[in-house]
Amino acid sequence: MLNPKPTKKSFHALPIIVLCSSTICSFYICLVCFHQINLQLVSKLLVSDVPSPRHHRIISPLEPRTQPVHVSDIPSINIPSQCDHRRIADLEWTHFPRPMSFKRGECECTPVRFFAILSMQRSGSGWFESLLNSHVNVSSNGEIFNQRRSRSSSFSSITKILNQVYNLDWMSSGSKKECTAAVGLKWMLNQGIMKYHMEISEYFKKRGVYVIFLFRRNLLRRHISLLANSYDGKFKPLNGKHKAHVNSPKEASLLARFKPRINTTSLIRELEKTQRSGIRAVKLFKDTNNIMLFYEDLVKNYTWKLQDVMKFLKLPEKELKSQQVKIHTEVLTEQVMNWEKVCRTLKGSRFETFLYSNYL
């Protein structure tokens, strides 16, 4: 004998199930859409020549939160007892390091801010850093994680070095003593950042590290610079010894004399890879306190862009200067051996605009 009761129940349940699943479906579609819009926004920023907003910060509440990571060995903030607490605003983002290697003397009560420049090779970060270091209160310690692979081989060795840098105990040509108001380093995306992104972003958030993204919009120019630099690094034919950065127009013209031949089979794939890694880094570190800079904007008017950076790091505004000279100043067509083939490869692709860009 049939029992009508469950059948009736399921008839009632059917519309509810349909309603529920359609709600879930549309929520999911929304989520995907927002995710894509967000991605498009970032990629637009990385590719196009539209001026970026002054303080760009991407926040998407719909993105799943990353799991909290336990980051140990973070020194706590200690305000020296003799300092007047009331005069220090925005405590969360300031620090009062007590270096082991020297005494800060009368600057002991001057707060220090921590920063990290996240960039890629051949994106003008050396030039940018030399400009920053011309500020009397900035110590930017260069590419610390470039020299020995073991330095970024585990997160605990990374923390150890970061703690040393931010305690003003890391000595480099860029480090200054006593009255440093901002201390940091230059860090390339291929130097362990992506591998330990969860831990590093947690470290940045917990210690209040200001993140400065520095990218180059024209990835083709970056690619050419990369090829020329690696050729010079391997064969050193130009100035007798390898130079990634130069300080005189004569050296620059010698370096620029080499014209690389671009492998057009892998070109688009290479450009895509570079673009993806930039977008990924911006997404992974979006919850940090950050600012986004483009090399092209710096070249156009660095005084103006550096004011943004000084404001961001709450530094006293100063005029900044660098000794470095740009290597490739010629039009693109003159910089590559197989230019015609490169043109044919990029025409019709989304990287086509890189061919015509006038940026130096």
Ligand SMILES: *[C@@H]1O[C@H](CO)[C@@H](O)[C@H](O)[C@H]1NC(C)=O
């Ligand atoms: C910057 O450095 C100068 C010279 O050492 C010092 O007098 C000044 O107090 C410093 N400013 C800050 C904000 O640290």
Ligand SMILES: *[C@@H]1O[C@H](CO)[C@@H](O)[C@H](O)[C@H]1NC(C)=O
């Ligand atoms: C160009 O790239 C392709 C694909 O990566 C590779 O197979 C080829 O050997 C490269 N050609 C040269 C001349 O390096």
Ligand SMILES: *[C@@H]1O[C@H](CO)[C@@H](O)[C@H](O)[C@H]1NC(C)=O
């Ligand atoms: C740089 O930008 C600032 C602010 O927009 C402007 O006042 C200044 O004249 C510009 N400098 C150059 C060299 O274009």
